[in-house]
Amino acid sequence: MKILFVCLGNICRSPTAHAIFRQLAAENNFACEVESAGTSASHKGAPPDPRSIKAAIDVSFKGIYSRPVQSTDFDYYDLILAMDLENLAALKRRCPAEHQHKLNLLMSYHPDYASQPEVPDPYYGGARGFELVRQMIEQACEHLLVKLQQRR
Numbered sequence: 034m035k036i037l038f039v040c041l042g043n044i045c046r047s048p049t050a051h052a053i054f055r056q057l058a059a060e061n062n063f064a065c066e067v068e069s070a071g072t073s074a075s076h077k078g079a080p081p082d083p084r085s086i087k088a089a090i091d092v093s094f095k096g097i098y099s100r101p102v103q104s105t106d107f108d109y110y111d112l113i114l115a116m117d118l119e120n121l122a123a124l125k126r127r128c129p130a131e132h133q134h135k136l137n138l139l140m141s142y143h144p145d146y147a148s149q150p151e152v153p154d155p156y157y158g159g160a161r162g163f164e165l166v167r168q169m170i171e172q173a174c175e176h177l178l179v180k181l182q183q184r185r
């Protein structure tokens with residue numbers, strides 16, 4: 034199972050999902066490949082935002098650097114999970130028809146977020162926003178892992 038988490042800059046939300054799900058999978062002996070990317074290339078090569086790292090200080094971000102979504106991702110990954118509707122729409126525009134079924138919102142795996150299944154962009158806000166993002170992503174990742182374990 035190969036999973037790609039996607040946000041806009043790949044420096045706040047998707048690296049958080051990448052780091053958290055990677056750790057959760059390892060702790061639960063769930064074999065999978067985890068990666069993240071941005072629909073924008075504007076932060077290419079940059080490490081995760083220090084505010085994201087601070088909000089998830091107990092999680093390792095080792096080896097995570099921003100990179101843009103590339104066309105080969107749609108074939109390579111089994112599951113491509115966007116952080117919000119804008120990024121999901123950007124993915125849908127680029128994804129070949131045969132891989133559209135791989136696209137979804139991360140928060141759609143969290144039963145409490147059915148009506149508002151988006152991780153808000155924390156970039157222009159304060160630390161509280163980053164803490165909320167970490168909490169939402171962590172909970173959604175737990176639901177995602179259970180769902181994927183049930184499928185195996």
Ligand code: 4NP
Nearest residue numbers: 040041042043044045046156
């Ligand atoms: P992310 O957050 O998409 O969660 O990585 C953002 C990072 C950078 C910008 C916007 C959102 N930006 O406008 O530069």
